[in-house]
Amino acid sequence: MEPAGLRADARHNRDRILGAAREAYAARGLDVPMGAIARRAGVGVATLYRRFPSRESLITEVFGDELATCAAVVDEALADPDPWHGFCAAIEKVCAMQVADRGFTDAFLTAFPEAIDYERTRARAERGFAEVIRRAKAAGRLRADFAMADLTLLLKANCGVTDGAGQAAAAGSRRLVAYLLQSFRAEHAEPLPPPPRLTLAHLHAPTPR
Amino acid sequence: MEPAGLRADARHNRDRILGAAREAYAARGLDVPMGAIARRAGVGVATLYRRFPSRESLITEVFGDELATCAAVVDEALADPDPWHGFCAAIEKVCAMQVADRGFTDAFLTAFPEAIDYERTRARAERGFAEVIRRAKAAGRLRADFAMADLTLLLKANCGVTDGAGQAAAAGSRRLVAYLLQSFRAEHAEPLPPPPRLTLAHLHAPTPR
């Protein structure tokens, strides 16, 4: 992740590029031209491409840690003595992350199902969250018919609210999450249509064809 | 809307273009190249541009009726003797429309706040729906703190679920809507974070800057 065999100037530029990319992606989402990032970092386009052979590899690198943070959130939820509180907190945190960093959402939601690292981290997060769900149900707080797919649903829904709402995104996301968490409570359970066949992996692929 | 002063071949081509555009937009969303639509319609690009001077005018024309349908849904809700049933049915219908026609969502959600017709129709729909809300609250079925902004929230959330979920979009949308309608019920009301400052008009503008 941090190639050691680089010359001092090269490493310096690499850092500047990553910084510029992080800022740009957070502010404007993923569709920022490579040239813009290079300019922002004060380097030439070639330098950028030498360090990150493709647009994809840059994005993967940039959002690697944030994805890790995301997985950490699941671990926190597992550590919480109150399963329901852990469940809610985890959801709220991830959604807040989606709001804070516009690129983050796109980054691992709409791009690159192929990135190996992502796949592994996501699988881990998914297993962990399944356990969070199990516990919350066992505690009698989470409705029994809650499915893993509902998490995907919530994330995608939050994604829609976040996307381009600017100022109102934060408030909107908070309120949406509050509404949904209320329906997730066991005591509110009423029949629902069947859950969609969605895994976290299905968060990808914004364009079906 | 249907210019009469056109020569037979011109009118024929106009229809083919509209048909092709409708299909393409429904299937792949709004970002379909003009050239692709022209090819699909079996005409040259120039023909397309002569009939619809800009990309925007084509889209406006294509989705005019669907927007009207949307407004009609509100009228149905107003006509429903059971305010809560009308409220739910209206939401379910509009969300189903979003699922069925991928372009529809983008069309009046993410594009052209300027289109006069849209503005007027939307304003009408908004007034109508405000009345639906008022009645549902008066009937004691809709929670008192439900805000108009929550409708926008729901539509944007549904938009996120719909977007690129392909097969699962329909099931996902249905389930999301069911969850949210449950939280909207008066008897489930619990404190919520304040609603975002969103109008239907704010459905637009996918890119803040």
Added chain:
DNA sequence: GGCCAACCGGACGGGGTCGTCCACTTACCT
């Protein structure tokens, strides 16, 4: 049938992005 205006379609210019190439510069080791 014949004529003319309306209509047609492909080629084209302008703008934008991705990713590559190459002549020049610079860090770093000896």
Added chain:
DNA sequence: AGGTAAGTGGACGACCCCGTCCGGTTGGCC
């Protein structure tokens, strides 16, 4: 200090999209 490989940046080609222009074609009225 000096040589060299690694590093650098701007120019460049390929591609795609929007919207326009112009020479050829055709509908429809007389």
